[in-house]
Amino acid sequence: MPMNVMSGxxxxxxxxVPAPGTAAEARPLVSLVVPAYNEAALIGNSLRRLCSYxxxxxxxxxxxxxxxxxxxxxxxxxxxxxxxxxTPEVRVFHHITNFGLGQAFRFAFRQCRGEYIITLDADLSYxxxxxxxxxxxxxxTRAKIVVASxxxxxxxxxxxxxxxxxxxxxxxxxLAKTSRSSLSTLTSMVxxxxxxxxxxxxxRARGMDVMPEIIYKAMLLGARVEEIPAHLDWSLLKEAPxxxxxxxxxxHTLRTILSGFLFRPVIFFLLPGLLMLAFAIYSNGWVIAHFxxxxxQLGQYPDFFARSSAAxxxxxxxxxxxxxxxxxxLMIAIQLISLGVxxxxxxxxxxxxxxxxxxxxxxxxxxxxxxxSARRDRRD
Numbered sequence: 429m430p431m432n433v434m435s436g437x438x439x440x441x442x443x444x445v446p447a448p449g450t451a452a453e454a455r456p457l458v459s460l461v462v463p464a465y466n467e468a469a470l471i472g473n474s475l476r477r478l479c480s481y482x483x484x485x486x487x488x489x490x491x492x493x494x495x496x497x498x499x500x501x502x503x504x505x506x507x508x509x510x511x512x513x514x515t516p517e518v519r520v521f522h523h524i525t526n527f528g529l530g531q532a533f534r535f536a537f538r539q540c541r542g543e544y545i546i547t548l549d550a551d552l553s554y555x556x557x558x559x560x561x562x563x564x565x566x567x568x569t570r571a572k573i574v575v576a577s578x579x580x581x582x583x584x585x586x587x588x589x590x591x592x593x594x595x596x597x598x599x600x601x602x603l604a605k606t607s608r609s610s611l612s613t614l615t616s617m618v619x620x621x622x623x624x625x626x627x628x629x630x631x632r633a634r635g636m637d638v639m640p641e642i643i644y645k646a647m648l649l650g651a652r653v654e655e656i657p658a659h660l661d662w663s664l665l666k667e668a669p670x671x672x673x674x675x676x677x678x679x680h681t682l683r684t685i686l687s688g689f690l691f692r693p694v695i696f697f698l699l700p701g702l703l704m705l706a707f708a709i710y711s712n713g714w715v716i717a718h719f720x721x722x723x724x725q726l727g728q729y730p731d732f733f734a735r736s737s738a739a740x741x742x743x744x745x746x747x748x749x750x751x752x753x754x755x756x757x758l759m760i761a762i763q764l765i766s767l768g769v770x771x772x773x774x775x776x777x778x779x780x781x782x783x784x785x786x787x788x789x790x791x792x793x794x795x796x797x798x799x800x801s802a803r804r805d806r807r808d
Contacts, residue, residue: 496521498532500526614640697768
């Protein structure tokens with residue numbers, strides 16, 4: 429079990445959020461979730477920018493920032509703590525070691541008090557101006573998730589290294605195809621969520637693959653998922669001093685491929701199986717051709733079965749590789765197609781169980797949330 433250490437900043441009751449029953453409560457409460465791992469070079473400036481921007485939205489929203497320091501080994505913890513002591517809207521939590529983005533998010537979501545949750549990169553590679561646009565879209569459409577998408581029409585990418593950009597673009601295209609979704613971006617961290625819906629999801633991923641997992645489970649539940657054009661800009665990262673990052677490019681790419689398997693496992697079996705079947709038909713066509721050629725040459729055998737047996741033996745002696753490849757490819761094709769059918773069946777069973785488990789999980793969370801609210805009201 430991950431160990432989470434609370435700082436003095438999050439032990440303050442309310443964290444800058446007005447108490448129940450006040451006039452300010454008519455404004456929706458927005459929780460900004462910021463996971464941080466070795467972000468000492470940028471975290472202070474990012475928090476200042478976020479606080480300054482959110483104060484400009486206070487006519488429409490109440491707000492809080494939930495920062496999870498995910499086991500940083502630099503000065504991220506000290507900088508965040510110092511900032512939170514002077515800013516009641518900021519609460520800081522600590523993991524004693526690096527558990528990954530998925531675990532950081534799961535813990536942060538449980539701490540959020542808001543009706544809406546916005547997840548952000550600690551480096552603010554998506555400008556803070558996206559926050560208002562995300563909130564406007566989720567309130568206007570009543571969607572459960574709104575994704576900031578640099579890959580949709582109107583989106584933009586700046587100063588991102590060519591290799592990372594190329595891999596990200598193709599990874600998202602791959603996920604969009606496997607999920608049969610109209611979304612252009614499934615891996616973006618910058619999103620707005622309906623908090624009640626988000627807490628109803630039982631998330632399992634511990635790394636960056638938590639982002640497509642959320643989309644996948646939302647789609648299973650028939651939730652509305654929207655996206656807005658966004659600008660991904662890495663110019664600040666290039667100006668910042670060298671820093672350690674938890675986002676490992678190749679492992680993230682592999683996890684993306686595995687996420688595609690989660691969306692649509694059948695294509696990993698059925699499509700290769702059909703291709704192998706086509707190759708097997710071609711190979712075995714040559715087997716039949718060799719057999720027929722030998723059959724016509726062996727006229728000395730009057731009996732059909734004796735002649736056929738001799739023709740098979742002669743054809744194999746002349747072209748053994750054709751027989752071996754033809755039979756092996758046919759066996760592999762049958763196995764892959766069988767696995768594809770089984771994966772379709774398993775996915776159907778999983779979706780039924782997921783709907784049932786989600787209903788139970790949501791009811792449990794709502795009961796726990798109601799109990800916590802009742803205890804807070806009694807204290808007040």
